Amino acid sequence: MKFLILLTILSFFFLVNPLSAKFYSNVSSIPPSQLLNSTRCAWKTFSKLAGCHVGDKVDGLSKLKQYFHRFGYIPGANNFTEDFDDILQSAINTYQKNFNLKVTGNLDSSTLRQIVKPRCGNPDMIDGFSEMNAGLRTTERYSFFPGKPRWPNKKRDLTYAFVPQNILTDDVKSVFARAFTRWAEVTPLNFTRSESLLGADIVIGFFTGEHGDGEPFDGPMGTLAHASSPPSGMLHLDGDEDWLISDGGISRRILPVAVVDLESVAVHEIGHLLGLGHSSVEDAIMFPAISGGDRKVELAKDDIEGIQHLYGGNPNGDGGLKSSRQSETSGGGEIHRWSGLVFSLSLIATCIFLICF
Ligand SMILES: [Zn+2]
Numbered sequence: 283m284k285f286l287i288l289l290t291i292l293s294f295f296f297l298v299n300p301l302s303a304k305f306y307s308n309v310s311s312i313p314p315s316q317l318l319n320s321t322r323c324a325w326k327t328f329s330k331l332a333g334c335h336v337g338d339k340v341d342g343l344s345k346l347k348q349y350f351h352r353f354g355y356i357p358g359a360n361n362f363t364e365d366f367d368d369i370l371q372s373a374i375n376t377y378q379k380n381f382n383l384k385v386t387g388n389l390d391s392s393t394l395r396q397i398v399k400p401r402c403g404n405p406d407m408i409d410g411f412s413e414m415n416a417g418l419r420t421t422e423r424y425s426f427f428p429g430k431p432r433w434p435n436k437k438r439d440l441t442y443a444f445v446p447q448n449i450l451t452d453d454v455k456s457v458f459a460r461a462f463t464r465w466a467e468v469t470p471l472n473f474t475r476s477e478s479l480l481g482a483d484i485v486i487g488f489f490t491g492e493h494g495d496g497e498p499f500d501g502p503m504g505t506l507a508h509a510s511s512p513p514s515g516m517l518h519l520d521g522d523e524d525w526l527i528s529d530g531g532i533s534r535r536i537l538p539v540a541v542v543d544l545e546s547v548a549v550h551e552i553g554h555l556l557g558l559g560h561s562s563v564e565d566a567i568m569f570p571a572i573s574g575g576d577r578k579v580e581l582a583k584d585d586i587e588g589i590q591h592l593y594g595g596n597p598n599g600d601g602g603l604k605s606s607r608q609s610e611t612s613g614g615g616e617i618h619r620w621s622g623l624v625f626s627l628s629l630i631a632t633c634i635f636l637i638c639f
């Protein structure tokens with residue numbers, strides 16, 4: 283066990299790519315050139331596939347199949363051709379159903395508009411199955427991971443820690459504190475920040491590209507973050523995004539710009555950490571996609587019903603005051619590149635000590 287912990291920590295320090303993300307404290311601090319840059323999108327090339335039908339053979343369809351494969355709509359092998367075949371049509375049908383689109387099996391404009399939106403890296407379908415838009419339920423669309431994993435009953439006080447090499451500012455950390463509080467308010471769970479990775483239930487880090495878990499990030503937009511199911515507590519965010527840190531006073535849409543609201547993504551990914559899958563309710567936090575510039579941080583009825591199905595409600599009814607809140611300060615900052623060498627060496631020495639003794 284200690285060896286696994288050591289391997290995990292060493293991977294953070296030696297396998298992770300340098301970071302390039304910037305944090306903006308408010309919309310007015312974003313450079314004008316950034317405000318105008320609304321065309322960045324990892325999946326922009328999919329737009330040229332509009333109007334394709336079964337039987338067509340078009341360059342780019344293999345990449346679209348890889349997209350659907352990544353999010354669980356095409357299980358199995360990933361040696362894809364440029365043919366618009368029945369497999370692709372079936373994937374589009376399911377995708378349209380999950381995202382409340384008209385089920386046509388074709389690449390119509392509304393479907394492509396949804397496909398190219400930035401989104402969570404977690405799949406919508408696992409082993410070809412999802413409850414995202416299950417027909418038996420009429421209103422609830424929340425879903426769980428296969429087997430419905432959750433944190434055990436004896437574990438109601440969870441700790442979270444940040445990967446030290448990110449050297450995040452208090453502003454950034456306070457965003458996560460607010461995000462955790464939103465879930466604590468409606469569950470019996472408490473979340474406390476730990477300064478040490480050792481023993482933390484949840485580890486949060488910003489990474490770029492391949493970062494050791496086989497789920498590489500893809501640069502600006504595209505996939506924004508991903509998180510593991512309980513009781514593993516890994517929350518990874520794409521260091522190539524430009525992240526917006528608002529002060530918590532705005533609950534919904536900000537501006538149509540190519541920046542990503544950090545709290546919106548954090549609340550969503552924490553839902554995964556607690557056991558929720560994706561929901562087809564567009565207003566729900568657990569809806570898989572979010573437009574650049576959008577802010578969505580309030581738990582919807584669907585989110586609350588889903589999480590309370592796993593844990594029950596907040597027994598104290600104290601509005602989440604028992605959960606940890608970090609102090610909030612103004613101003614933004616940029617996450618720093620490798621600069622914690624001394625800290626790293628001391629941490630590694632600690633790990634070796636733990637293994638040996
Ligand atoms: Zn997700």
Ligand SMILES: [Zn+2]
Pocket residue numbers: 493495497508518
């Ligand atoms: Zn990852």
